[in-house]
Amino acid sequence: MTPFQWNFPTKLTYGEGRISEAGAIAKEYGKKAMIATYARGGFLDPIIDKVESSLKAAGIDFVTFTGIEPNPRSQTIDKAIEQFKAEGCDMVIALGGGSVIDGSKYIAATSFSGGGCWDYVVLGDRKPREYTGAYPIISIPTVSASGSECNAGGVLTNSETKEKSFSRSEYRFPKVAIVDPDLLTSLPMGVTKDSCVDIFSHLIEHYLSSHAESEFADRITEAMILTLKDNFDLIINNLEDKEVRGQLALCSIFGWSGIQALGRTGCIPMHSVEMPLSAIYDLPHGRGMTIVIPPYLELMADTLPHRWAKLARRCFGVTESDDLKAAKMLSGKVVEWLKSTDSYLTLSDVNIPSDQIEKMADDVVRMFKGPEPDTTPGPRPVTKAEIVKIFEMCK
CATH class of the missing domain: 1.20.1090.10 (Dehydroquinate synthase-like - alpha domain)
Incomplete structure (x- = not known):
């Protein structure tokens, strides 16, 4: 075996109906959240409503950023970063599949560290910018696929150059993953x-x-x-x-x-x-x-x-x-x-x-x-x- 270091810092909260705990969990990490998710108009709409209601009940202020795409676009994530900072948010709640959770990692870490999200990805001979920290992330997966809800990696697509790449940072481990099978049954x-x-x-x-x-x-x-x-x-x-x-x-x-x-x-x-x-x-x-x-x-x-x-x-x-x-x-x-x-x-x-x-x-x-x-x-x-x-x- 080769030498290694490994830890699993994400708290895994599993069970039917546990999405209702989003507000109480968020209260441990900040005062104003950005809910990052897909565009409204689909099966997630009632789930977004549940998360918003839970935050309201816990007294957590929030803004909801909709429109993160599958294969999340760097241009979209940079818009979310601008809003995150303008609204004075101090945590991200990622509600969606791996694309939303990956995008949320870039929102949380780039908002903290500066620059644009594409600055941080692996890209040929270019030396990626390094993160200096990240705001807390709470992940609520609606798809079981990438495992992004509990790891530090994340992919990103540049829609202008038609490139897709990735980065990884220890700062970007979600603090908590709320894994609710009630949400997963909605997948086609x-x-x-x-x-x-x-x-x-x-x-x-x-x-x-x-x-x-x-x-x-x-x-x-x-x-x-x-x-x-x-x-x-x-x-x-x-x-x-x-x-x-x-x-x-x-x-x-x-x-x-x-x-x-x-x-x-x-x-x-x-x-x-x-x-x-x-x-x-x-x-x-x-x-x-x-x-x-x-x-x-x-x-x-x-x-x-x-x-x-x-x-x-x-x-x-x-x-x-x-x-x-x-x-x-x-x-x-x-x-x-x-x-x-x-x-x-x-x-x-x-x-x-x-x-x-x-x-x-x-x-x-x-x-x-x-x-x-x-x-x-x-x-x-x-x-x-x-x-x-x-x-x-x-x-």
């Missing part, structure tokens, strides 16, 4: 499927990209993958099953919390390859990962075949004893699983033209530079030619 089928694949992508990234070994991390990850698979089958047959929603919520939270990588932290090549899909075409991130995962697993199987084989055997029923042969079976097994849940997709299914493949590959190696020219970090450097091949295999 399409978003539910995307979110399950998003969780899966997080669970396998470090598992398949680290050269270190940690049986502890492997067993935790495998247990969450098996739990995810079982509950994916259940939730698509009953979207309102609160018990199943709760199980998926825990897979989401701990699948990207760091505990799944203790002693073998790796990198995120599949996420890097997906970034142009959601940046340029505004594709939901989980849907983009659905497209990218199978060809990546197929093309890169010989990189760390013992890791691919281990995952194939323990989570997908492969019995082949030869590591390389077992490794090459993993992609097919994942495709079978995705098809069994009616989740499998290709680039043509989402109308992304093949003539953009070269440009998307250029974006990946430009923004997320590997140790060698025209590469992005992976279990070994992933070349631009291989990224092009992955996209071609997605067609």
